[in-house]
Amino acid sequence: MSAILDVSGLTVDFVTAGGTLRAVNDLSFSIREGETVAIVGESGSGKSTAALSIMRLIPDPPGRLTAGRIMFDGEDLATTSEAALRGVRGQRIGMIFQDPMMALNPVYTVERQIGEVLRLHRGLSRREMQTEVVELLRLVGVPAPVERAKQFPHNLSGGMRQRVMIAMALACRPKLLIADEPTTALDVTVQAQVLALINDLKQRLGMAMLLITHDLGVVAETANRVIVMYAGRKVEEGSTTDIFDDPLHPYARGLLKAARWESQGGEDLWEIPGTVPSPLDLPPGCAFAPRCAEVVPRCRQEKPQLGKAAGREVRCFVAQEGRR
């Protein structure tokens, strides 16, 4: 299957008082039709910046798309005009965010918010719009959709709001859905419902999805392929089963053990020592070297490149040499 999104060399800088920091550094990946790719990382890894810059939603200044191509449907979103982007955003690429209360307009009814998308992008009449809104709400499993359409965001629970946002994102049947921490703000039982809904809709509508999350449990349930980011760079990419069964990068391995609350031997749980380095003061060699248990002298001097190891891409000298 062909790639519907092909990102290469994506580099995003932010100009701050302390200097220019590179939030995303030379990131390349592609998403095939119907595929779900997850970008996992912790705060400061650049995962959300990467997702936002695909839709060119990074405010400039302070942000700047310094380099890279973002090929979507034969068009380079990195260089295309704002006017052309409006035909992509919300129409061919849908997006859902972490906090639906922030993303929904509190003074508009559900019908008006979803309806706006339908009128702008699909040119529906008022009557057609109303029918379609109810249809969309039904699609995302909102009970009593006719009544709900007339309500305001504050009348809805967190799970219902997230469903409304999904309905909005799907209004134009996009080919690609970008979901930035879609269930992080929700309680576990509601999170499970929303994840099941997203998975089901993806299959029914044949959408591809780019999922941004820090939650490895969510990745395991949703993604076909995983990209692990650390300090702005991709450190490993592979199929979900490969990465969860046998992560090659020491950071990916540590993250998985920490997420599973594995024991470190004795009473202690597995931890990754230290903290993420400041993007303004990255170590000279591998960015993970100061926290890595498998560090060799070379890691502190040279920056590792992405290389093949066990059929996967990994940015680690030790893993690339196949000894660990």
Add this chain to the structure above:
Amino acid sequence: MTAAPTVLSVIDLVKHYPVRGLPWATKRAVHAVDGVSLSLRRGETLAIVGESGCGKSTLARNLLRLEEPTDGKILLDGQDITHLKARAMRPLRRRIQIVFQDPYASLNPRWSVGATLGMALRLHSIGTRADRRQRVVALLEQVGLSANHAASYPHELSGGQRQRVAIARALAVEPEIVVCDEPVSALDVSIQAQVINLLRRLQREFSLTYVFISHDLALVSRISDRIAVMYLGQIVEFAQTRDLTRQIMHPYSQALFAAAPVADPRAASVRRRLLSGDVPSPIDPPAGCRFHTRCPFVRERCRADAPALREVEDRLVRCHFAGEPDFPLPVAAGASAGVGA
């Protein structure tokens, strides 16, 4: 079972928040905590789990008398502290401390770390000025920070470091009991285990008793001795952690355990039974069993008749049918039947 002595107990604790409405409207209240009883044993980690709105944080705040309970009793070493005046309460506050979820909100942004920790000591008139300065350094080292951090301000620290400061502040007055209200859920995955390990090391070192409030069942089943599961202001299941991880008796606990995503794609491919709907409003909790609106095993009796928290085998359960053979049905079996495996 050789139970350690009880240090803190709560008897039928109730906390209602009045809902403001028009003067002639019927008076309504948020039933945040509705009749919770539990006793905390010296040296244990008691976990309280549930989703938002279940009353776990309200319970925590009432334990410390940060809020006035509407009804019920709180006993510290047998002494009734439910209605103690602030002045009488103050010396007792040294014995129970709290660590909040968000260290950015719980630390004063305009105070240096040293000032924050020093204030905890000064409020309780501990030591001379010079003593206190030394003690601040010792505290920082105990939580894995260095003496230099005393001069730092919260915004200069990472989330993990800030939470360490909040822990140091709680420990400053040498408490016996520390209530940890979601202490790691605002932190990054790689930092969470560091903070948990720190809390556990401190517990061993200073024989602390923990009340650990969390929504993360995988975590609490690793670190707690007993678990109380709460739903809409009430305890629905209360058991030793090893018993609960072996067998779950309340349908809500089961759903809560099953809903938590597991970092394993193979486990994820087994379809889980999902709870439908959201947690109902605690303003008018459902009649009968509070869980009946979402329970996959609901029967006629549940709609009318509120179950009591009763002893079934090794635990307490609030369900009419817990303890019956094959109840609740194991998740995997029920789910695979649905898929036709």
